[in-house]
Amino acid sequence: MAVYTELLFNNICGFVDTCFPVCRAILGEVRWRRLIRRFYRDWPLDTPWFREIPHQLVDYLTTAQIRQPLPAWLADLAHYEWAELAVDVMATSSPAHDPDGDLLHHPVALNPALLNLAYTWPVHRIGPDYRPRKAQPTYLAVYRDANDAVQFTQINAVTGRLLDLLTAMPTSGDAAIRQIAAELQHPAPEQLLGYGRALLEDLRRQGIILGTLA
Incomplete structure (x- = not known):
């Protein structure tokens, strides 16, 4: 035994x-x-x-x-390391989508092999040569690209909230960004839309967004 x-x-x-x-x-x-x-x-x-x-x-x-x-940050670091395996083995299928669709005015199609993560510690920097003493909120998108390779992208709280909204239900980029503007009580929502358009296109370029739902 x-x-x-x-x-x-x-x-x-x-x-x-x-x-x-x-x-x-x-x-x-x-x-x-x-x-x-x-x-x-x-x-x-x-x-x-x-x-x-x-x-x-x-x-x-x-x-x-x-x-x-x-270490206080060990659980966060372990989750960060596990995320690579989790995304790698996700059994997913891509939704029908238009890769060139208008992300502002049509429902956005997200990469289904995606984790939108928030940590208390800067887990992507922790290693034998760096062990943080103070907490630092950190946001990361972990996803599988078109070549089935797992990628990590550091994002910010606003981008993380955008991905949350797009994951929760099919919605257009315009609707999601306006909701964020309302939550932030942004004084000029139209300015935020300009920033949001560029952000959506960058997420599409990386493969985090696939396009718009067909």
Whole structure:
């Protein structure tokens, strides 16, 4: 039984080590193995799929009371590293769309393989040579491009809110931007529309927006 237990633990290590290389490098091998041992012991792994184990580790870091001193930003960093796997394995199909459609005046078609993420810490900068001392709100779009490669783009809070609105229901860029202007109590909504048009086109160029719904 001890041999079987160790084999299973080593299999779990293989999956989490691959998914979280930065977390592992920062903690060091001893602290990382101690953390994974506690995860293996204390967390109810209720999935039969090995590829879902990294997400279970993210849930563990986010919700469990872990009796081990860990950096305050570790859960955010782990989620950021997991996001690449999540987008890579998303089973999606693109909606019928016009790639050249007018994004302001027709419902926008988003890339379905997309995560719109907000973090308390600058996770995209954290590494062995940089460990933040102060929180810094960070917004990122993680998506799969036309070549099935996972891409990361840093965005701001307004762009994140725009993507939230476009994800919630089919709507035109104009309607979404006007709603943001109202939420911000912007004194000149028409000026924001000019900025919004350029933003929508940039998101289309990157592949975060596919075009307009057909």
